[in-house]
Amino acid sequence: MPDRIHSYVHLHLVSDATGETLIAVARAVAAQYASVRAIEHVYPLVRSQKQLERVITDIEDAPGIVLYTLIGAELSERLEKRCKEIGTPCVSVLAPVLGVFRSYLGTESTPRIGGQHVLNTEYFRRIDALNYTLLHDDGQMPEDLNEADVVLVGISRTSKTPTSIYLANRGIKTANIPVVPGIPLPPQLDEVTKPLIVGLIASPERIVQIRQNRLLSLNADDNTAYVDKSSVAAEIAFTRKLCARQGWPLIDVTRRSIEETAAAILAHYKEHANDA
Structure with missing residues (x-):
């Protein structure tokens, strides 16, 4: 694929919690590209298929990079499948880190939406x-x-x-x-x-x-x-x-x-x- 130069990029940040993790990661990476303006589309508290379909419609209207933190497998699979169909990169931000934890600890995670925001x-x-x-x-x-x-x-x-x-x-x-x-x-x-x-x-x-x-x-x-x-x-x-x-x-x-x-x-x- 030939190199493509953009003066801006749409960042679709999809979360079933507050989206703070996604925003922090996206901004840290976008800051490394001084000549590119990142246009953020933040979708917090996405927890149903109906909510996800609205997000997918927005992604179709303004294709770009999709980053997500969705615990539910059904929602994640639907998002990834549709992004693949329209040729938009889609990345689970937590997946690589969860993989390292799983490999090192030898056990599966216990899915908890917004687990970092518990009232402890x-x-x-x-x-x-x-x-x-x-x-x-x-x-x-x-x-x-x-x-x-x-x-x-x-x-x-x-x-x-x-x-x-x-x-x-x-x-x-x-x-x-x-x-x-x-x-x-x-x-x-x-x-x-x-x-x-x-x-x-x-x-x-x-x-x-x-x-x-x-x-x-x-x-x-x-x-x-x-x-x-x-x-x-x-x-x-x-x-x-x-x-x-x-x-x-x-x-x-x-x-x-x-x-x-x-x-x-x-x-x-x-x-x-x-x-x-």
Whole structure:
């Protein structure tokens, strides 16, 4: 078959659960093709033939790549058969991994739709972490900082809040404290013994750009030290000195995604837990 070059590709993601696994896998792979735009069609909670037929109709209307996580053999077979008939690649994302488990363990799996979303202890730990994190955003409720697993400190626009929420989704209770020129940090921060404290910084150019966009969205005056490059550089220098003095790890988020920042924090957290 001759090579075909597409500027876009339709991705049909078919799941009998939430589809989160498929979305994560599809985006991880699609990111490797910078010149191709992936158009996602997500079909969660597909659990009947009637629902599947609607999906197949959409696939016929916009052929592309089909990825699926369907536990029921009947639905899987129907989807694969129809995709083969219309010449569309169709892949079960979990099948290769299930095969490795089956081979290694010497036993068959027990099919459970959405098995990773059961209401177990881990699930409720994540909910507890989210509740704590939302209540301790932007320096709120510092009196119980010692209950946190991680405390993030940094100047405005260093992605403290989204990083905190991402960590909370991993079951890590996370508080974040803003570093503001002329305003002392909460005294409770000097008294904590349990949490890992991590400083976040970014380049002055990046901070200024984000802050300018923020002011623009608020229709606010940008003639302020908040977006002055030298003032921002001074804030960053202060954060560096603070973290060095306290012995807190410091992470530059300039070129990091939230996920990459969180991964670096989790690596520090693992070391912190081992040393405790």
